[in-house]
Amino acid sequence: QVTLRESGPALVKPTQTLTLTCTFSGFSLSTSGMCVSWIRQPPGKALEWLARIDWDDDKYYSTSLKTRLTISKDTSKNQVVLTMTNMDPVDTATYYCARKFVDAFDIWGQGTMVTVSS
Amino acid sequence: DIVMTQSPDSLAVSLGERATINCKSSQSVLYSSNNKNYLAWYQQKPGQPPKLLIYWASTRESGVPDRFSGSGSGTDFTLTISSLQAEDVAVYYCQQYYSTLPTFGPGTKVDIK
Numbered sequence: 043q044v045t046l047r048e049s050g051p052a053l054v055k056p057t058q059t060l061t062l063t064c065t066f067s068g069f070s071l072s073t074s075g076m077c078v079s080w081i082r083q084p085p086g087k088a089l090e091w092l093a094r095i096d097w098d099d100d101k102y103y104s105t106s107l108k109t110r111l112t113i114s115k116d117t118s119k120n121q122v123v124l125t126m127t128n129m130d131p132v133d134t135a136t137y138y139c140a141r142k143f144v145d146a147f148d149i150w151g152q153g154t155m156v157t158v159s160s
Numbered sequence: 161d162i163v164m165t166q167s168p169d170s171l172a173v174s175l176g177e178r179a180t181i182n183c184k185s186s187q188s189v190l191y192s193s194n195n196k197n198y199l200a201w202y203q204q205k206p207g208q209p210p211k212l213l214i215y216w217a218s219t220r221e222s223g224v225p226d227r228f229s230g231s232g233s234g235t236d237f238t239l240t241i242s243s244l245q246a247e248d249v250a251v252y253y254c255q256q257y258y259s260t261l262p263t264f265g266p267g268t269k270v271d272i273k
Contacts, residue, residue, distance in 0.1 A: 079262070089202075089210065089253055089264040102260050105161055138209055145216060146200035146257055150209035 044068035046078075046139050046151035053157050054129050060156060064122040064139030071097055071117050077142040078122045080113065082135040083153075090135075094142070095122055129158045162186050162256050164265035172273040179241040181268045183254035188234045191258065198258035201230055201239045204267075205250045213252075214239065246272060 050062035064078060071078060079094040093113040094102045103111050112125045122139060136155045140147035163186040173179045189198045197217035202210035212221045214230035217237055227242045241248055249272060254265040 088266045089255075091262045091264065094260075094262075105261060140209075142257070145198075146212055146255065147202075147210070148212050148215075148221065150211075153209055 044141065044149045046141060046149060048137060048139050048151045048154040050154055050156065052155060053159065055160050056130055056158060058129050060126045060129050062124045062137055062154065064151060066120050066141070069141065071115055071120070071122070073097055075144050078115070079140050079142055079147065080124045080137060081140055082137045084135040093124060131158045134158050161261055162189070162259050162263050164254055164256060164263050166254060166265040166268050168268060170269040170271065172271045173244045174273045175246065176243050179244050179270055181239045181252050183237040183239070183265050185235045185256050189256045189258035190234050197233050198256055199237050200255045200257060202253045202255065203250045204253065210253060244272070
């Protein structure tokens with residue numbers, strides 16, 4: 043069974059750096075074609091893709107957020123980590139990680155809600 | 161970036177009736193070398209993550225009821241729910257994965273009339 047689970051702080055202060063961890067099971071990020079993405083959703087709003095890391099360690103970032111994002115993986119721990127610098131209240135959202143294998147995002151985590159407030 | 165738009169923003173349909181959602185991309189998501197449209201549809205119920213319904217524009221994900229169907233090619237796509245059930249109340253998103261930078265539509269909310 044494929045599962046993904048997001049973890050990280052529920053509350054961060056403005057200007058702080060957010061670090062989120064996606065821990066997954068049921069697949070290997072060493073498998074050719076396998077990718078994990080981060081996607082966020084502000085309350086009541088649409089989905090926004092943030093970043094992706096591939097089995098071969100290729101990385102891709104949202105055009106509008108790429109200066110603030112870093113994605114990495116630890117294949118041995120089955121984890122993908124996203125850091126986002128200089129957090130602002132507009133970054134308040136539920137953050138999801140999702141698997142992509144060849145086509146669309148087929149498996150999603152339950153999401154973790156992050157509030158940015160002083 | 162490829163911009164995705166959806167229409168309508170919301171719709172209310174009677175139980176058992178057809179619901180149709182449209183999605184348009186700012187450029188073609190049809191990859192000529194394999195003739196596949198890199199377009200997916202997701203369903204999101206309140207408090208839940210999105211669930212993949214359709215990929216390659218018209219292929220149903222395993223376990224998705226056959227009342228859900230996808231069609232279209234190039235830049236214009238449609239998600240059809242042939243006979244709306246109460247459990248289909250949700251927000252539906254289209255998403256392109258043609259680009260290495262995927263983008264989602266703004267969503268269409270489906271309710272019962």
